[in-house]
Amino acid sequence: MNDTMKAVRLHEFGGPQVLRYEDAPRPSAQRGEVLVRVHAAGLNPPDLYLREGYRALPPEWRPNPTFPLILGTDVSGEVAAIGDGASRFRVGDEVYAMVRFPKDLMTGSGAYAQYICVHEDELALKPKGIDHIQAAGAPMSLLTVWQLLIDLGHDEPNPFQSFRHAPVPLAGKTVLVNGAGGGVGHLAVQVAKWKGARVIAVASGKHERLLRDLGAEEFIDHTKTAAEAAATDVDLVIDAVGGANMERFLSIIKPGGALFLVNPLGFSGNEEAAALGITVSSTQVRSNGAQLAEAGRLLDDGIVRVVIDSTYALEWASDAHQRASRGSLQGKIVLIV
Ligand SMILES: NC(=O)c1ccc[n+]([C@@H]2O[C@H](COP(=O)([O-])OP(=O)(O)OC[C@H]3O[C@@H](n4cnc5c(N)ncnc54)[C@H](OP(=O)(O)O)[C@@H]3O)[C@@H](O)[C@H]2O)c1
Known part of the structure; x- marks a missing residue:
């Protein structure tokens, strides 16, 4: 496999114009991880917050990552390779995930790319009844709803309050x-x-x-x-x-x-x-493949529908961010890779 890929990278924080479509090193699956060939990547508000360097936070809380950085947590695609110690998925499986949220956002390797590595615990089989665009629109929004309304699914400290949601x-x-x-x-x-x-x-x-x-x-x-x-x-x-x-x-x-x-x-x-x-x-959403598998049954059965506001080709990620900034979204914005 070629060791480069196309990706949208940031070399500095700023407006949508800092999103650059360019060649980047293709990541390789580490222990417990799966390499996913991305078909679609969903946008979420934290992508915009990170692109701007979390300007709304006090300076001492703002991230200080190593550039270049690839944004994006929500992905739908196909398993391309399996890392050591990962056993739940096979090459060719269609999968979806919210990747490394809220931890490790600064690893530099997000979903606005042709490939992304995902820990197998964060991954679920894509519901067969929906396409990659809808599946990429689901993870963060659906997990937020699931963890608020159905099952928190973890005992990590809550950054917003002293008690468990x-x-x-x-x-x-x-x-x-x-x-x-x-x-x-x-x-x-x-x-x-x-x-x-x-x-x-x-x-x-x-x-x-x-x-x-x-x-x-x-x-x-x-x-x-x-x-x-x-x-x-x-x-x-x-x-x-x-x-x-x-x-x-x-x-x-x-x-x-x-x-x-x-x-x-x-x-x-x-x-x-x-x-x-x-x-x-309140609670802060956390990556969770098992919950995506469970909630995915509602998507598969058509009980819950992911509505798509708009789609953009990966190279037009800056236009997608401009659309997100205008607000009044109806459902999700998705990048097609
Ligand atoms: N706690 C967590 O872990 C977590 C996880 C995900 C998201 N979030 C946060 O949740 C918020 C929503 O995220 P999202 O992805 O759903 O954003 P979104 O897709 O941009 O949706 C925001 C919606 O709010 C509506 N809206 C704006 N002003 C309003 C008002 N005054 N009254 C009623 N509706 C209004 C907008 O459309 P209309 O004005 O046309 O109705 C839009 O549909 C963001 O602040 C995000 O950071 C938190």
Whole structure:
């Protein structure tokens, strides 16, 4: 096999223009790893945060990687080679994964490339019922939803809070999803629905038809009506947006209910929540092949659908990042390799 490949690499932090399509060394599988020939790579907000050098963090927390760096955690492709000690997959298997998140993002070897090495514990067989584009759109968003709503799946320390995040029962409950049109949000709507919840979706109006198709019973257009003015007696709010004034959701949650935040930085309602008997909880998504295999059955059976906002050829990764920066995504952006 040729020892170079095409990849999109960063030689410095910055805007989308720092993404360079060029030759790079092809990685080789280390112990416990599998070499995957990439068919598609999904975009996620952390790709943009890393491209910019995590500018929103205080300087002492910002990464200081060795350039060049290849971005990308979400991949779907085909096993090309097996490293020593890896035994679960065979050459030719179609697989998908969220790779090395949140650990080891600075290894320099991400999914925006023709090949990537993945530890076999992070890998699952691609659901046969979906193509590589949908499969590459799933891993981070689906694992985020799975770990928030179904099963945390690990005992690692939680960077957001001192206690372990715990999912809550969903059957027969009313669940409001804010940011329901986005990558995490549209999957949260479907997983909550699958678990028997009545779902209220909050998104801008262009997503209404899709979200009703995906199972939302009610729809609130946040550009016209504030969610807290239109909903009441909610058991669980999943805020898949973050940012300012997340405390506003506390007023629509029943006592004993819960508020799950995908992006809790800036939340300041802990005292109010405690007084109201509302649990506020967050977790940081972690790579997990076994969970992708389990959640993949929902994708295979068509119970959960990965919606694709747009696709770009790998060499146009900078255009894909520009699309992501404009926001208002409907589902996922995927690079085709
Ligand atoms: N905790 C974790 O480990 C974890 C994991 C994954 C993602 N995240 C975080 O979760 C957030 C969402 O990620 P994502 O991949 O789903 O992003 P995304 O695909 O960009 O989706 C964000 C969605 O929010 C909607 N939105 C924006 N402003 C809104 C508002 N004021 N009210 C309601 N909806 C609004 C957008 O569309 P409309 O405005 O058109 O409705 C868009 O559909 C990001 O901050 C990400 O960093 C955290």
